[in-house]
Amino acid sequence: xxxxxxxxxxxxxxxxxxxxxxxxxxxxxxxxxxxxxxxxxxxxxxxxxxxxxxxxxxxxxxxxxxxxxxxxxxxxxxxxxxxxxxxxxxxxxxxxxxxxxxxxxxxxxxxxxxxxxxxxxxxxxxxxxxxxxxxxxxxxxxxxxxxxxxxxxxxxxxxxxxxxxxxxxxxxxxxxxxxxxxxxxxxxx
Amino acid sequence: xxxxxxxxxxxxxxxxxxxxxxxxxxxxxxxxxxxxxxxxxxxxxxxxxxxxxxxxxxxxxxxxxxxxxxxxxxxxxxxxxxxxxxxxxxxxxxxxxxxxxxxxxxxxxxxxxxxxxxxxxxxxxxxxxxxxxxxxxxxxxxxxxxxxxxxxxxxxxxxxxxxxxxxxxxxxxxxxxxxxxxxxxxxxxxxxxxxxxxxxxxxxxxxxxxxxxxxxxxxxxxxxxxxxxxxxxxxxxxxxxxxxxxxxxxxxxxxxxxxxxxxxxxxxxxxxxxxxxxxxxxxxxxxxxxxxxxxxxxxxxxxxxxxxxxxxxxxxxxxxxxxxxxxxxxxxxxxxxxxxxxxxxxxxxxxxxxxxxxxxxxxxxxxxxxxxxxxxxxxxxxxxxxxxxxxxxxxxxxxxxxxxxxxxxxxxxxxxxxxxxxxxxxxxxxxxxxxxxxxxxxxxxxxxxxxxxxxxxxxxxxxxxxxxxxxxxxxxxxxxxxxxxxxxxxxxxxxxxxxxxxxxxxxxxxxxxxxxxxxxxx
Numbered sequence: 001x002x003x004x005x006x007x008x009x010x011x012x013x014x015x016x017x018x019x020x021x022x023x024x025x026x027x028x029x030x031x032x033x034x035x036x037x038x039x040x041x042x043x044x045x046x047x048x049x050x051x052x053x054x055x056x057x058x059x060x061x062x063x064x065x066x067x068x069x070x071x072x073x074x075x076x077x078x079x080x081x082x083x084x085x086x087x088x089x090x091x092x093x094x095x096x097x098x099x100x101x102x103x104x105x106x107x108x109x110x111x112x113x114x115x116x117x118x119x120x121x122x123x124x125x126x127x128x129x130x131x132x133x134x135x136x137x138x139x140x141x142x143x144x145x146x147x148x149x150x151x152x153x154x155x156x157x158x159x160x161x162x163x164x165x166x167x168x169x170x171x172x173x174x175x176x177x178x179x180x181x182x183x184x185x186x187x188x189x
Numbered sequence: 190x191x192x193x194x195x196x197x198x199x200x201x202x203x204x205x206x207x208x209x210x211x212x213x214x215x216x217x218x219x220x221x222x223x224x225x226x227x228x229x230x231x232x233x234x235x236x237x238x239x240x241x242x243x244x245x246x247x248x249x250x251x252x253x254x255x256x257x258x259x260x261x262x263x264x265x266x267x268x269x270x271x272x273x274x275x276x277x278x279x280x281x282x283x284x285x286x287x288x289x290x291x292x293x294x295x296x297x298x299x300x301x302x303x304x305x306x307x308x309x310x311x312x313x314x315x316x317x318x319x320x321x322x323x324x325x326x327x328x329x330x331x332x333x334x335x336x337x338x339x340x341x342x343x344x345x346x347x348x349x350x351x352x353x354x355x356x357x358x359x360x361x362x363x364x365x366x367x368x369x370x371x372x373x374x375x376x377x378x379x380x381x382x383x384x385x386x387x388x389x390x391x392x393x394x395x396x397x398x399x400x401x402x403x404x405x406x407x408x409x410x411x412x413x414x415x416x417x418x419x420x421x422x423x424x425x426x427x428x429x430x431x432x433x434x435x436x437x438x439x440x441x442x443x444x445x446x447x448x449x450x451x452x453x454x455x456x457x458x459x460x461x462x463x464x465x466x467x468x469x470x471x472x473x474x475x476x477x478x479x480x481x482x483x484x485x486x487x488x489x490x491x492x493x494x495x496x497x498x499x500x501x502x503x504x505x506x507x508x509x510x511x512x513x514x515x516x517x518x519x520x521x522x523x524x525x526x527x528x529x530x531x532x533x534x535x536x537x538x539x540x541x542x543x544x545x546x547x548x549x550x551x552x553x554x555x556x557x558x559x560x561x562x563x564x565x566x567x568x569x570x571x572x573x574x575x576x577x578x579x580x581x582x583x584x585x586x587x588x589x590x591x592x593x594x595x596x597x598x599x600x601x602x603x604x605x606x607x608x609x610x611x612x613x614x615x616x617x618x619x620x621x622x623x624x625x626x627x628x629x630x631x632x633x634x635x636x637x638x639x640x641x642x643x644x645x646x647x648x649x650x651x652x653x654x655x656x657x658x659x660x661x662x663x664x665x666x667x668x669x670x671x672x673x674x675x676x677x678x679x680x681x682x683x684x685x686x687x688x689x690x691x692x693x694x695x696x697x698x699x700x701x702x703x704x705x706x707x708x709x710x711x
Contacts, residue, residue, distance in 0.1 A: 004478060005379045005380075005478040005479070006379060006380060006381075006382065006478075007378060007379055008378075008381060008382075008383065010381075010383055011376075011377040011378050011379075011380075011381035011383070011455070012377065012378040014377045014381070014448075014451070015373060015374040015375075015376075015377035015378050016374075018370075018373055018374070018377070018444060018448050019370060019374060021444055022370065022441060022444060025437050025440050025441050025444075026437065026441075028433070028437065029203060029207065029433045029434060029436075029437035030203055030204075032203060032426070032429055032430060032433060033429060035426060035429075035684060036686055036687045037686065038686040038689075040686075041686035041687040041689065041690045042686075042690055044687065044690070045687065045690030045691055045693075045694055046690075046694075048691070048694065049694045049697075049698075051698075
């Protein structure tokens, strides 16, 4: 003989909660992430392998944009950001000659760059290098710090600084490390 | 571990992976509900919740290890890799004990539920066939014969290939889960009395001893998650799928167990359920309006199916475990052969199904075959799980490079002597305490388990020592298994390319660091 039905709201609620919970678990179980092809996985993980990024700065907005880009590239894997300002010492002066104005400019540029890095909670290291040519100092810093990537922000205005253009060209030509150049779009003249 | 060796086919899907586990764990709850009620009385839902808590810890450890090392072998592989060959053998033998008992116990249970229909079909109960054979009293040859027939059918399914046996599990699983959901929903809506539940909870609480005994039975009723690990080498994209199926299994089984316990306590007095330990769910279902008249045969039918599936999981897991053990030279390579057509480890399947059948025959020489088998079940499970927890710690320290798609939460970060940071799972410590207390309880209370269990493990250690000496291999130190190459092969064959790249990068960084320090290798 069948038992008599005894409807109750609390029991119904428990039953419904049970069904919803079970359904939610199964739904989650079946939502398996898509498979990643080998080539795509390699590309993806090779970026994760970047643990030390060198960012040369000259204290200009385009350099600081380079710092921001480097931080975003290194954010996921908590990469170290090495900031460098290379003081170009004229050949008429000894390499260690005092250049207080330039040194002050370097400190200010690095301080601004560090502030950007700190916004991303990434470890930042500052280096002031002296070299006859900026590219020499950049590549030396890269070698000494065993970096994985160099990110350089360059001037959007081609004609404005021949020296910067030359630095970028030399870094690309001579670097054995991965280099990313960021040249922002030119502003309307 | 040459790539030229025949590998197990990757045929198991998301649902298939889930069902390998559910077939084992789901059946345990089916059988144990009445026993737990008999001990834990009004506190049964609480006991299931506590036991479920320990089971969740075990489950999380398995999820991490099975997704990081998606190979056949489960606890044996984790122990061999984390602790060394001899411990791999000990864990393997403990789990083999469980799997062969799984085959025998659940095939016996399945035949037992089937015998429920005998009076309806032939007008006689199974007890009528019991007889005395020489010194053995109350032997039931019909029941024993039915059990052996079930084992034979399952052996054939498994030799034929994972596709067939996996498909059987998947279809039956849908039917069983749907039926249980219906029972719980209708039971709560139409038959559940909150006042009865509160009254039993408040006034029928067990003594501390009964409460502990109930907990130990409830914990054993959750055994079976290992099956998912055993199917890892045949699962498609195991590192992605296994964390999902394992976590889903942990929580769905927990939900089923606690919900059925809650439901039961609000439908019937606990004594009524405890009086029918052979078919407790049938008693509960009988009390549900509309489906009540059909409840007993329905539950008997479901019980037959569930236990059949569980025995099937036992065969599958035992054969895959020995396949793994032979690959790592813990047992003879003879077991390693894969069938040329079906590509299944045929010899392992036949040998360990045979041992399951032998255990069945021996158990049936006693008056209560299921009790004898259940006694041994507890020992193997708890020893195996303890070694898995210890391996979890060892592998976190020794092998922080293998990517872990899932990590047991709550970790303490510490520095290794070489400066590398590793994470120690706090929940793992709780797990060791939980499983350690089960072993203690088993040794104290399980008369057959505490003697036959260690003898079984000792027997395997003796065989292992003989086998290694005979083949000129070290008995008590580990072979060079080239774990790193093996890991890369596993991830590549599983098409887990993202994890493969992560692993390569981690190893390259480690090598670079060692090179800087002037160390050749770890």
